[in-house]
Amino acid sequence: MRTSSLAEDIPPSGIRKYFELAEEEDDVISLGVGEPDFSAPWTARRAAIDSLEAGKTSYTTNRGKRELREAISEHVTRYGHEYDPDSEILVTTGVSEGVDVAMRALVNPGEKVAIADPSYLSYGPTAELAGGEPLPVPTSADEEFRLTYDALERAGADEASLLVLCYPNNPTGATMDERHLREVADFCREHDLRVLSDEVYAALTYGGEHDSIATLPGMRERTVVFNGFSKAYAMTGLRLGYAMGPSDAIDAMNRIHQYVMLSAPTTAQYAAIEALESCDDQVEEMTAAYNRRRNFVLSRFEEMGVECFEAKGAFYVFPECPTDDAERFAEELVQEEGVAVVPGKVFGEAGEGHLRVSYASGMDELREALDRFERHVNRITA
Amino acid sequence: MPGPFPYSGMDDDRRELLALLAEDARQSTADLARQTGMDEDAVEDAVDALEAEGVIRGYQAVVDWEAVDEERVEANVELNVELDRETSYEDIAGRIAKFPEVETLKLVSGDYDFALEVAGESMRQVSFFVSERIAPIPEVTQTVTHYVMTTYKDRGIEFREGDDDDRLSVSP
Numbered sequence: 001m002r003t004s005s006l007a008e009d010i011p012p013s014g015i016r017k018y019f020e021l022a023e024e025e026d027d028v029i030s031l032g033v034g035e036p037d038f039s040a041p042w043t044a045r046r047a048a049i050d051s052l053e054a055g056k057t058s059y060t061t062n063r064g065k066r067e068l069r070e071a072i073s074e075h076v077t078r079y080g081h082e083y084d085p086d087s088e089i090l091v092t093t094g095v096s097e098g099v100d101v102a103m104r105a106l107v108n109p110g111e112k113v114a115i116a117d118p119s120y121l122s123y124g125p126t127a128e129l130a131g132g133e134p135l136p137v138p139t140s141a142d143e144e145f146r147l148t149y150d151a152l153e154r155a156g157a158d159e160a161s162l163l164v165l166c167y168p169n170n171p172t173g174a175t176m177d178e179r180h181l182r183e184v185a186d187f188c189r190e191h192d193l194r195v196l197s198d199e200v201y202a203a204l205t206y207g208g209e210h211d212s213i214a215t216l217p218g219m220r221e222r223t224v225v226f227n228g229f230s231k232a233y234a235m236t237g238l239r240l241g242y243a244m245g246p247s248d249a250i251d252a253m254n255r256i257h258q259y260v261m262l263s264a265p266t267t268a269q270y271a272a273i274e275a276l277e278s279c280d281d282q283v284e285e286m287t288a289a290y291n292r293r294r295n296f297v298l299s300r301f302e303e304m305g306v307e308c309f310e311a312k313g314a315f316y317v318f319p320e321c322p323t324d325d326a327e328r329f330a331e332e333l334v335q336e337e338g339v340a341v342v343p344g345k346v347f348g349e350a351g352e353g354h355l356r357v358s359y360a361s362g363m364d365e366l367r368e369a370l371d372r373f374e375r376h377v378n379r380i381t382a
Numbered sequence: 383m384p385g386p387f388p389y390s391g392m393d394d395d396r397r398e399l400l401a402l403l404a405e406d407a408r409q410s411t412a413d414l415a416r417q418t419g420m421d422e423d424a425v426e427d428a429v430d431a432l433e434a435e436g437v438i439r440g441y442q443a444v445v446d447w448e449a450v451d452e453e454r455v456e457a458n459v460e461l462n463v464e465l466d467r468e469t470s471y472e473d474i475a476g477r478i479a480k481f482p483e484v485e486t487l488k489l490v491s492g493d494y495d496f497a498l499e500v501a502g503e504s505m506r507q508v509s510f511f512v513s514e515r516i517a518p519i520p521e522v523t524q525t526v527t528h529y530v531m532t533t534y535k536d537r538g539i540e541f542r543e544g545d546d547d548d549r550l551s552v553s554p
Binding site: 013015018019022023028030032033034035037039120121122170288292293295296299300340342363367 | 398401402406409413415416417418419545547549550551552553554
């Protein structure tokens with residue numbers, strides 16, 4: 001069938017190749033996975049099952065069940081947020097949908113959308129689908145992949161109308177605390193940028209609190225914050241997220257959401273209400289487990305002499321590739337040792353020369369995978 | 383080999399080590415060090431201290447005996463006792479705990495006093511043990527024995543086939 005030029009122009013996802021390579025091999029341990037190895041807490045799953053048994057299979061209101069929006073409004077106070085459940089929160093089908101409708105609701109054709117680089121894959125394509133022009137803002141290992149005032153200036157982000165940031169970051173695991181966010185906020189106010197802040201990994205911040213740019217002076221009115229249940233509550237497949245922002249932005253997003261999605265999945269909303277009400281302990285346990293694995297992986301890389309900054313968020317570390325060609329390294333690592341990782345460049349030019357290593361796997365797998373990684377490094381650098 | 387990350391306070395380290403060992407007691411000292419950011423000597427010292435202080439009382443495998451070709455019968459036994467001026471719960475527990483057949487012994491609230499887990503090679507052997515060794519203890523007024531028919535979960539570990547990891551091998 002004839003397809004649109006819009007669809008034709010979407011570049012293929014760079015991750016596909018590495019998925020196919022991993023699928024070709026037997027006995028692969030994957031450190032290339034972008035989702036938790038845990039299952040959603042049992043009480044949340046139980047709430048979803050109960051809702052199905054009770055026949056709760058109809059739509060919800062466009063913005064999501066009010067009970068859920070109230071629970072979200074209460075929950076996010078821990079990050080210093082205050083959002084009105086009636087007018088400032090939109091429940092979406094994952095953060096992915098939230099980002100898509102935000103791009104469409106906030107970007108005019110031809111406007112530049114500055115995106116911290118490297119970042120999760122969807123921001124560029126969704127900006128383009130909205131008629132915007134993605135403008136990568138390179139971050140670097142020297143700055144531990146934080147976004148800086150200088151980097152924004154160098155990239156010409158003053159001409160952008162919107163800035164997308166994702167901290168804790170996928171793929172680097174980088175975090176930004178208030179001190180670092182302040183200069184980004186200064187830049188946004190000075191150059192009148194609005195902000196999409198994807199904070200889906202907020203709960204997975206180690207050794208400190210998560211800070212949100214929206215809580216800095218003068219930022220709430222120009223920021224839409226995204227969060228969701230996929231990472232913290234291990235509910236990726238239930239597809240549930242939310243957006244919070246000024247009511248005019250949320251209204252505009254809802255006008256699009258009502259036609260493209262109508263409402264987020266009802267079953268998932270029941271699970272999410274329960275997750276917010278009763279699953280803090282499990283999130284804490286999962287976070288503690290991730291933190292131990294993070295320490296383990298960072299220690300192993302240090303023992304191998306592989307350069308890796310101390311990533312303090314999400315479930316990724318972002319070591320420098322021990323060889324010049326990270327794409328080739330990743331390819332050979334999966335073919336020869338059966339360990340899958342993703343080259344950093346897949347997530348943007350600034351990821352070049354690095355590898356995204358996910359530690360969302362059990363300790364036994366991590367142990368074995370890093371032994372294999374070490375063997376591979378020793379072989380090719382001998 | 384020193385770990386790369388600073389850690390704070392002995393208490394946090396000890397708690398962290400306990401959490402790790404309670405989850406998997408077979409981990410090497412090196413792996414415990416890597417996960418906690420302590421150095422290996424510090425891990426050794428802390429574990430030694432935990433053992434010496436009686437915080438860690440032992441390390442055992444969680445065995446699914448049904449998967450082993452061996453006769454083994456387990457029973458939960460409820461025990462009521464009557465105390466007198468000279469005898470405390472502790473005294474009675476001290477006597478009962480000596481029997482190797484008694485695998486766990488706990489003082490509990492509710493309808494009875496002690497909850498025991500007893501194991502033996504046959505129902506006859508376990509019954510004999512309860513009636514001939516436990517029941518005759520002067521302070522014991524009543525025993526109720528529940529034979530275990532099947533075990534689904536023990537010490538946090540479920541006894542069933544593990545769930546396959548059905549995540550995509552590589553995802554964004």
